[in-house]
Amino acid sequence: MKKIFLLTFISFIAVFAVAQDTTTHKKDGYILHFASNDRNFDPALKKRMIETFFKVYPVLAKDFNPKTAKELYFNIDTAYKGVAATGGGKIVYNPQWFIKNPGDIDVVTHEVMHVVQNYGRGGGPGWLTEGIADYVRYKYGVDNAGAKWSLPSLKPEHSYKNSYRITARFLNWLEEHQSKGIVVKLDEAMRNHTYKNEMWAEITGKSLDELWQIYISKTD
Numbered sequence: 475m476k477k478i479f480l481l482t483f484i485s486f487i488a489v490f491a492v493a494q495d496t497t498t499h500k501k502d503g504y505i506l507h508f509a510s511n512d513r514n515f516d517p518a519l520k521k522r523m524i525e526t527f528f529k530v531y532p533v534l535a536k537d538f539n540p541k542t543a544k545e546l547y548f549n550i551d552t553a554y555k556g557v558a559a560t561g562g563g564k565i566v567y568n569p570q571w572f573i574k575n576p577g578d579i580d581v582v583t584h585e586v587m588h589v590v591q592n593y594g595r596g597g598g599p600g601w602l603t604e605g606i607a608d609y610v611r612y613k614y615g616v617d618n619a620g621a622k623w624s625l626p627s628l629k630p631e632h633s634y635k636n637s638y639r640i641t642a643r644f645l646n647w648l649e650e651h652q653s654k655g656i657v658v659k660l661d662e663a664m665r666n667h668t669y670k671n672e673m674w675a676e677i678t679g680k681s682l683d684e685l686w687q688i689y690i691s692k693t694d
């Protein structure tokens with residue numbers, strides 16, 4: 475009985491410790507709740523993540539989805555082993571990632587774009603969701619150079635379905651050489667669940683596979 479009480483007491487303290495570093499930040503109509511269960515989380519990194527949010531998110535909202543959530547949650551969680559994940563306005567970050575990859579602040583840019591995207595289930599292909607998020611990181615990121623993050627050179631084994639940076643590079647080429655504004659159109663269709671394969675041809679006059687063939691024949 476006493477033992478159970480002691481354990482309960484310890485869990486209570488642990489929960490309290492987990493919850494104690496939660497702060498709320500407001501600017502320009504946006505609210506960010508920042509929570510961390512990592513006692514060693516660098517306060518300078520926290521400050522930079524918050525600054526990056528308020529710099530990038532309102533611009534992404536304006537450019538892609540003005541109806542996006544106004545209130546977001548950042549959760550630094552030592553138990554989370556991925557890089558970061560987003561669901562319903564809540565983003566969980568692995569603090570270890572930032573220790574191993576110092577300067578990778580634009581993980582924030584990529585993740586908040588997922589909130590803006592808000593495709594739900596069945597919006598479109600996953601490779602395009604991640605490709606758009608990395609394209610946005612490339613275009614709107616605050617310090618990709620500081621993270622030594624860039625779009626990779628094209629390789630013969632690449633496909634648009636490779637997702638992330640490989641798809642981002644293709645999207646950037648499409649914007650520059652085929653159809654300016656295509657990313658906004660694709661993003662909107664995915665959010666409205668009206669995306670279909672024929673869209674690429676409706677926008678550019680060429681199918682997705684034709685576009686990729688032109689892309690790989692013209693870039694290296």
Ligand SMILES: [Zn+2]
Nearest residue numbers: 584588604607
């Ligand atoms: Zn992602």
